[in-house]
Amino acid sequence: MEKLKFILIDNDGISLSKLSKMIERIFKNAPIHIFSNSYKAFELIKAKGENSIIICNIKLPDINGIKFLDKVKENKFKNF
Numbered sequence: 001m002e003k004l005k006f007i008l009i010d011n012d013g014i015s016l017s018k019l020s021k022m023i024e025r026i027f028k029n030a031p032i033h034i035f036s037n038s039y040k041a042f043e044l045i046k047a048k049g050e051n052s053i054i055i056c057n058i059k060l061p062d063i064n065g066i067k068f069l070d071k072v073k074e075n076k077f078k079n080f
Contacts, residue, residue, distance in 0.1 A: 006032045009041045009056035009068070019055065037061065038068045045072055 006023055010016050016034050023032055033052075035041040038060050045052065054072065058065040 003051075004030050005052040006030060007035070007041055007045065007052050007054045007056075008032060009035045009038055009054070009060065009065070011036050011057065011061050015057070038063045038065075042068070042071070046075070 004027055006027070008016055008019055008023075010019075013036070016036075020032050020034060023030065033041070033044055035044075038056070039062060041054075041056075045054070054069065056065040056068060060068065063071075
């Protein structure tokens with residue numbers, strides 16, 4: 001089974017830190033990519049986001065979290 005990867009998007013640093021630590025305890029050595037805005041996260045997903053679990057806040061400063069996930073889905077990235 002291929003290793004899980006996580007992409008976390010939230011503008012609240014405390015929430016990101018707590019969530020990241022929880023994921024690290026449960027999924028040892030799983031890569032975790034942390035972003036405070038959706039634009040940089042989207043670029044990573046475009047480049048190499050296959051087999052990633054995306055966790056994002058609904059209230060992001062630059063875009064609604066649901067709209068962001070819709071945007072990811074609409075692009076139909078290869079192997080995603």
